[in-house]
Amino acid sequence: MFATLEDSYTPLIVPTPMDLHTLETSTITTHEKAVQINLDRRFYGTFAEIGAGQEVARWFFVVGGASGTLAKTISAYDMAFSDAIYGKGERYVSQTRLQNMLDYEFALLIERLNAKRGETTSFFVFADTVSARNYLGTNECHGWLGIKFQMQPMARPSEIIIHVNMLDKENLQQQEALGIIGVNLTYGAFYLHAEPEKLIASLLDGLSTARIEVDMIKFIGPYFSNVDNRLMSLQLVEKGLSNATLIGANGDVLQPSEVLHKKPILVERGSFRPVTLVNLDMLDGARQHFLADAGVQEGEIVELMEITMRNLLTTGSIDHRDFLARADTINAVGKMVLISNYAEYYKLAAFLQRYTKSRIGLVLGIPNLKELFDVKYYDMLEGGILESFGRLFKNDLKLYVYPFMDASLNQLVSIREVDLPEHLIHLFKHLLENGYIESIENYHKEYFGIFSRAILAKIRDRDHSWEQMVPTEVATCIKENHFFGYKA
Numbered sequence: 001m002f003a004t005l006e007d008s009y010t011p012l013i014v015p016t017p018m019d020l021h022t023l024e025t026s027t028i029t030t031h032e033k034a035v036q037i038n039l040d041r042r043f044y045g046t047f048a049e050i051g052a053g054q055e056v057a058r059w060f061f062v063v064g065g066a067s068g069t070l071a072k073t074i075s076a077y078d079m080a081f082s083d084a085i086y087g088k089g090e091r092y093v094s095q096t097r098l099q100n101m102l103d104y105e106f107a108l109l110i111e112r113l114n115a116k117r118g119e120t121t122s123f124f125v126f127a128d129t130v131s132a133r134n135y136l137g138t139n140e141c142h143g144w145l146g147i148k149f150q151m152q153p154m155a156r157p158s159e160i161i162i163h164v165n166m167l168d169k170e171n172l173q174q175q176e177a178l179g180i181i182g183v184n185l186t187y188g189a190f191y192l193h194a195e196p197e198k199l200i201a202s203l204l205d206g207l208s209t210a211r212i213e214v215d216m217i218k219f220i221g222p223y224f225s226n227v228d229n230r231l232m233s234l235q236l237v238e239k240g241l242s243n244a245t246l247i248g249a250n251g252d253v254l255q256p257s258e259v260l261h262k263k264p265i266l267v268e269r270g271s272f273r274p275v276t277l278v279n280l281d282m283l284d285g286a287r288q289h290f291l292a293d294a295g296v297q298e299g300e301i302v303e304l305m306e307i308t309m310r311n312l313l314t315t316g317s318i319d320h321r322d323f324l325a326r327a328d329t330i331n332a333v334g335k336m337v338l339i340s341n342y343a344e345y346y347k348l349a350a351f352l353q354r355y356t357k358s359r360i361g362l363v364l365g366i367p368n369l370k371e372l373f374d375v376k377y378y379d380m381l382e383g384g385i386l387e388s389f390g391r392l393f394k395n396d397l398k399l400y401v402y403p404f405m406d407a408s409l410n411q412l413v414s415i416r417e418v419d420l421p422e423h424l425i426h427l428f429k430h431l432l433e434n435g436y437i438e439s440i441e442n443y444h445k446e447y448f449g450i451f452s453r454a455i456l457a458k459i460r461d462r463d464h465s466w467e468q469m470v471p472t473e474v475a476t477c478i479k480e481n482h483f484f485g486y487k488a
Contacts (some may be wrong), residue, residue, distance in 0.1 A: 030059065030179075030180050030183050030184070030205070030206050031059075033205075034060050034063040035063045035064070035065070036187070036191075037060065037069055037183075037186060037187060038060055038064065038065035038069045039065055040069075040190070041068055042121070042122050043069060043122050043123075043149070043190060044069060044070075044071055044113075044121045044122070045069070045109060045123050045149070046071055046072045046074070046105045046125045046126070047060075047070065047072075047074070047125075047126045048073075048075075048076070048105050048126070048127040048128075049073075049074075049128050049130075050075060050076055050077060050092070050101075050128070050129045050130065051093065051128070051129055052130040052132040052143070052171075052174065054075050055175045055176070055178045055179035055182065056128065056179050056183060071109060072105075082097075085104065086100040086101050086104055092129060093129050093131045093144065094129070095144055095255065095258070097144070098128070098145070098146050098161065099146070101125075101127040101129065101146075102125050105125040105127065106125045106148045118153060119154065120153055121153055122150040123149070123150050123157075124148065124149035124186075124189070124190075126147045126185070126186055128143055128145040130142070130143030130166075131143065132166065132171050132174045132175060133166075133171040134171075140257070141165065142164060143163070143166065144161065144164075145161070145163075145164065145178075145181065146162070147159065147186055147189045149189050151193070156222050157221060158222060158223040158224055159218075159219075159220040160185065160188070160193075160199075160217070160220070161216075161217070162216060162218075163215055163217075163255045164181060164213065164214055164215075165212070165215060166178065166211075167210060167211055167212060167213060168211050168212075177207055177211045180207055181203060181207060181212055181214075184202055184203050184205050184206070187202070188202050193224075196224075196235075197239075200217060200235045200236065200239060203241060204241060209241065213242050213243075214236055214242055215245055215255065215256060216246075216253055216254065216255040217235075217236060219232060229252070229253045230251060230253065230324065230327055230337075231323070231324070233247060234318070234339055237339050238309065243341040243351065244338060245338075245339050246259060246304075246338055246339075247336060247337040247338075250331065251327070254336070256355060259336070260302060260356055261355055262355075262356050262357070262358060263300065263302045263355075263356055263358060264294045264296045264301050264359045265301070265302045265356060265358070265359075265360050265361070266287060266290050266301055266303045266304070266360075266361040267304045267306050267348070267360070267362050267363065268282055268283050268304070268305050268362075269306045269308065269363075269364065269368070270305065270307070271307070271311050271326075271452060272305055272307060272330055273456065273484070274326065274329045274455065274470055275305070275330055275332070275333055275470060275471065275474050276447075276450050276452055276469055276474075277444070277447050277450055277469060278447045278448075278451065280333060280471060282363050282402045282443075283305075283335075283363055285400070285402065285440035285441070286361055286402075286440055288442050289438055289440065290361045290398075290400065293359060293361075293435075294358065294361075294396075296358075303335055303336070304335070304337070305330045305335045305338070306337075306338040306348070307323075307326060307337065307338070307339055307340075308340055308342065309339070309341045310343050312339075325481070325484060328477055328481065329474045329478065329483070332473040332474050344377070345362065345372060345388075346388045346391040348362070349362070349392050350394075353395050353397075357395060357396070358396065359397070359398070360395070360396065360397040362397065362398075362399050362400070363402070363440075364399060364400075364401060365404055366403065366404045366418055369399070369401050369418060373420050373424050373427075373428065375421075375424075385424075385427075386427075389427075389431070397436075398438060399437045399438070400438055400440050401414070401415045401437060401438070401439055401440060402440045402443065403415075403439065403443065405448045414439050415437060415438075450469045454469075455470065456485075459478070459484050459485055
């Protein structure tokens, strides 16, 4: 039996495009949320904001009754003042700076107020550090927001941290959006902490992804000890708050720009259900070409295994345990997981090109390559397939294509033998001859008999020969955690 590489094959079945999501929002307004918090005498704390004024704290002053909520507001806008209070750091808009703000201000609250009202008050600190649009409009508009809070008096605090990309074109609009999402985060922490999925869905109440994007969220502390932040990252994409989120090789959730910034990136798209020897062979073969093409050292490359929402929704709904099984097996071989809502390759390329001008490599098999040249998937673009390829190869991007064995012909098919529509042959040759598409030449032919569907069947049938089709680390991970229906 020959491999069809279906594990790395993601059909480009594209529905009516929805680049901007309109989220189902709650009926309670930002004004009403701020009023409710101000009237709730349980919570008392500090708002510390850097970079876009005091837009969150302003809401609590405007609606009235702020004296019952605010112990202090501060905006250490000048870098010297910020460094003097929170310590020096390489980047002012960073998770590290946000964490320093939360820790410093919370410790100060406890030091000054715990003896007086600690037995009856749940203390909190809201903080943000933001880079809003500058006068020339040349900066990256993003920010870190977080809240550190007690669930009841004298309790150990828990935290919620998010990263946002601000998409409004004007500084004033960005400030407004920041104020709204800050109130939403504070309200969610106080009243929706028991239901993290509802909290996530509420973050863009009164907003849309046309204005702001949340591409990372992390729940920390004793109250959230049972929350899996990988599932929360999945929720961001599933609920439309972001089109992509990133999980590190150790299972920690990451913010894409802090990992991908100015890095050469190599991405393999697949189902990874589970990770097979073929998957790693594709990546290993592509890496050898990538190192020669990009002129970089191996340690500089960021390697991602990407799972699309289309892939996760093949059964109509997302099975969270199945998703975690895929993520764990990817982590088992030391790779990061990219979860994306980009069915089209040119959209994935645009996402990556937001963060880097270095070489980007996309690893795919012959079936995916043929799908890429199917013009029906580009009807929504005025320029059709030419526009999609113009976007895909806009910067320094290359496709690395893994061959497969055609069972009907008993013949190895590489990019030189791929069967494409006649009217697209010249376009394909142009891309091939100019180095946009390259064949992976280093591969293990003995792996062509491996594909995930057979592995899953063998696992269910307790046929242990599947263990020879996956990396040792993956086999161990599956058996220890009883993934994919495995039974000892």
